[in-house]
Amino acid sequence: MEYNVVLVGVALLLGIGLVLVLSGLQVIGENESGLVIKKYGAPLPPGRLVALEGEAGYQAELLPPGWHFGYPFWRFKVTHVPVVMVRQGHIALVVANGGAPIPAGNILGREVDCDAFQDARAFLDEGGQKGRQLAFLTAGTYRINPALFTVITPENAEAFDMSTEDLEVFNMGPDKVGIVTTLDGRPIPSGDLAGSPVEGHDSFQSAQRFLDEGGCRGLQEQVLLSGSWNLNPWFVRVEQSPMTEVPIGYVGVVVSYVGREHLDVSGDEFTHGDLVERGRKGVWIEPLLPGKHPLNTRVMKVELVPTTNIVLNWAQRTEQHKYDEKLSPITVRSRDGFSFTLDVSQIIHISMKQAPRVISRVGSMQNLVDHVLQPTVANYFRNSAQQVSVLEFLSARTDRQREAYEAIRGALGAYDVECIDTLIGDIQPPAELMKTQTDRKIAEELQRTYEVQREAQVRRRELERATSVANMQGEVVRSEQMVAISEKGALAVEETAKGEAARTRLQAEAEAHGMRQRAEAEAAAKRLHGGAEAEATRLIGEAKAEAYRTGVTALGAQAFTAVQLATVLAQHGVKLVPEIALGQE
Template sequence: MSILLLIILFALSAVFAPRFIPAKLGWLQTGTRVALSLAALFMALATSFVIIDQDKVGHLKLIYGASKLPPGHIIAMNGEAGPQAEILGPGFNFKPLLNILYDVEQLPVTEIPEGYYGFIVARDGLPLRSDQFLANAWSDEQRMLDAGYFLTEGKGQKGPQLTVLKPGRYRLNQYLFETYVKGDALRATSVPAGFVAVIKSNVQEKPADICQPIREGQTAKLSIPLVPKECRGVWNEPLLPGTYYLNRRAYEVALVDTRIQTWQYQGGYVRRRINLTLNQNGQIEQTAEREEVVTPQNAADNAVLLRVEGWEIPQDLRILAQVTPEDAPFVVASVGDLQAVEDKIITPTVRSIVRNVTGSTAPVATDQEGGNLQSVRRVLDLQDKRPQLEQAVLDALIPEARNAGVSIREVRFGDPVIPPELLLARKREQLAQQMITTFRKEQQAQEERIKTEKARATAEQQPELVRAEIQV
């Protein structure tokens, strides 16, 4: 203020002071006028520039404005006093009476670190519509960061912005834009290899006539329908592996593993064994064993408990399943995630199908009239006809899993835990057959040994036999 008064004083002095000098001293009048004018000009020029550092942005607050800001506005656009939309870049900046009319504040350049995005809140602009909680998206973020354009032609909206800033350095008006750059909530979305990201959008960027729910095939049964990209809802196209700068207030991200999954059903039962041994008298002796088989931590669930011929038989099995990238949105919309698919759909379905297949009748051959004969499923079929049972379970499981968006690649049975009483007769028979075979081989060996001994004795008596023949 004092500098401005001095400039005005020197300017007035340059006009009026020479009048008090006698006319005969014309050279003095001229010299005084020039000196005072140069002094006023020098002081005005000295207050009309500022040098902004390379890593700073110059912000202006007009002190002496033509009018006050309208109610509800933060940034001046038409010469009002207060924060201005204009900013000053690095280096030398000239503006008449800059340091007198304005308060110049140098603020650091906004820097977004790698792996994060900048979330922006605008302090001024048009109000959000009643159905909005984030401002409209901008196709060109540089135009958005121009405060003058944002508040005029761009029709920018006040409040949190949908458009975010990618890593880099930005010279923006910090009186208008407040930028948040730190925190786990502002991390970039990273989709690793072997995964896809399914997006649930809380905002709609496309017109309503384009954002119609997709009801084709399986998606027609969804209570939460799929929608095209940039529409409100679950997008029908997932994001492939990569890094994305998504506004997490607008988009919820669900990572879906698209690699082949191994779901094991094992443990949770007691395994009994009856061991057969031979004593010194050649008699068969039996000893019983019990072993508790626990369910591994990484298993999907316990072994499937079957009931065949009245016997309860635990059956271990392994399933190879996969959610393809194309099916990932359907899985998220229908169930939620892969763990929910396993727990709520696949596991109950597997148990039901395996029990139905192993407990049903089995076609064995054709009768004389060309019809299929049926036989009741036997306990020993679980080990004797394992490939056929695995294929039957696979054929029944594939369409059921497809209803949940899961592709079943393989079904493999483990060793069935058959009650040892059912295997005892077969084991004793096998052991008896082995004993018979062993006895026969031992008998053959004894006979061969006798023949060998006779031949050896005959050979030893050969000289005596020759001598006896000569004497005769």
């Protein structure tokens, strides 16, 4: 009994299996699709790769996941193909193996509404073109018929001579700008450098819209800004370039080689160049302010113009801006035929509003220096120097500088440049001329030095005399004391003489009295003799006294005393002057 049940079960399963096989059951998994190949039927039309009307061969529709009946093995072959998975941050490119031919002049198949290549029938019915496609796949999962489409993903990129980086979402870095070159579209019109901007293509992410709006093949005016962009590398190439930076203290004057038709807005009074509105071809009348600007530097040029004071040196030094690195000291010739060089510093200023006018006139700041300032300043000083001699130029330096400022200010004003100041630096006059001037000056200084030295010698002698007088002050005091002593000595001598006369007289009288007493016989003789001696002595004393009084009256008491003192010192052998004298030259 149990054996019969088993047989019945097996037979039932075999019957069910046979029914399923005969009914053509196909089971498709979740992450796969069924590619149907019809083994026999009507032939495909010429050039057709997949069947749309039930012809034999690859069928356009794929079998989705699930159970599918009606595909018996003797009529159909169903191949299980994996779904296409595109990871985040990547894209996938598509090559159509069938479809209409790509028109001449295009290199990529146009985009059609086919559910991201998942509807092969719609692709063919809508006129999808054979070959590489403008449209591409972004991140996601797709069921695509591999008989009609070849999908290039990062996993199989190398097999198609591509790299994984080619299939990455394009990331534009901060402070960068993307310069775009498209590889498909109409030719750029003759005379234009880049394709004009078109609307609606979402920064080149919608290639078909770009072409529908008349986008041109080649370099584009429009740029990509910072961000992430899904771009078809078969359609567009992007070069990352730094944003145009205008430093503080500068403005940027834009010279555009592309844009709308040139239309001058500078006015009738400005006759040395043209200015245009922003977005037109030419020099933009509105400069760029300090900051970073997303400009396409392949089709635009930005001339930086300093709005601070600019110092230019005609000398052997260069400012940081380097505008004056080709300038050198100015060589001039004076009226008297001498050549000499001088350093000049010119300070200028260009206002923000005048910057576009200056660039429109001369093209760049370096051209302004080389073609305007250099000849203007140099020629002025050459002409000015010929009107005066070298020495006049040197002596009237301030006047020359003021005149130069006035003349150069007027000349630069015609170029919309403000002259702040003109400064004359080092002047190198002829050496032979300056030698004579130097020798003359040295001689004058030497003469003045000699006069000063002579005056110093006179003062030194006066000082030495005063010093000697001061040093002899003690000797003078001693001399005065000796004079006083001499005066006292003279008085003593006078008194001594008087006393001696009196003593002699008394002695004579005593002797005479004695002699009279001893011998009256001899009285007469002795009296005469003693009287004569006494009288002589008296007369001598009176004569000396009278001589002293006469000397005092004639010479004065002080002078007479000095004479008598010298006489007394001489009589006693006293030396007033030393025999050895020490002196200093």
